[in-house]
Amino acid sequence: MSRLLTAFALLGLVALNTACTPVGVAIGGAAMAGSTAMQERGFEQALSDKSTELSIQKKVIDADFETFQRVDVTVVEGRVLLTGVVPNAEDRVRVVESTWQTEGVVEVINEVLIGADVGVINTGYDLKIESALDLALTLDRDVQAVNYIPDATGGTLYLMGIAQNQAELDRVIAHARTIERVRRVVSYVLIKDSPERIALLKRLAEQKAQE
Structure with a gap:
């Protein structure tokens, strides 16, 4: 489910709640930075x-807000998961092409669906699915929840992130x-010490060295 508008709304709420107090801004920024730093992939x-x-x-x-408003993008260590829905196959190709043309991309996972009506997927239910999984993982002490990103589209729950082990x-x-x-x-999560992740990190390092 697309989180673009949700992200803008959250940023707006943060601004409203902290604009009158520099201390509030510092605390909010520190909390976000702390959460990011705890992730397996690291702060940077x-x-x-x-x-x-x-x-x-x-x-x-x-490029086209009306066509691509229901496309969601999740990036973990240069791996890009594309989900959502677009009207036709040509639009699906356009999304992938735009993704590959972006700096920092080493892999593209295309799960974008094709549908005549971009409103066919119930965003409300998808949001609830994502929130429910976030809560379940946070409450599970045997899971480092900060390393997982759920993305629901039409009842399909995609998982991105880095697992400590199987x-x-x-x-x-x-x-x-x-x-x-x-x-x-559908899981696209990589195990922390897996050959797949090691190879991915190597490609990512090589790309950064060429920048």
């Missing part, structure tokens, strides 16, 4: 991924399958 990479994510979102929205990932997937209205769970 998390900020780089967010910058890449926003750049992709801006590209597709600026046992932790299995717990996360089990939680996801118990969430109400989840029809399918």
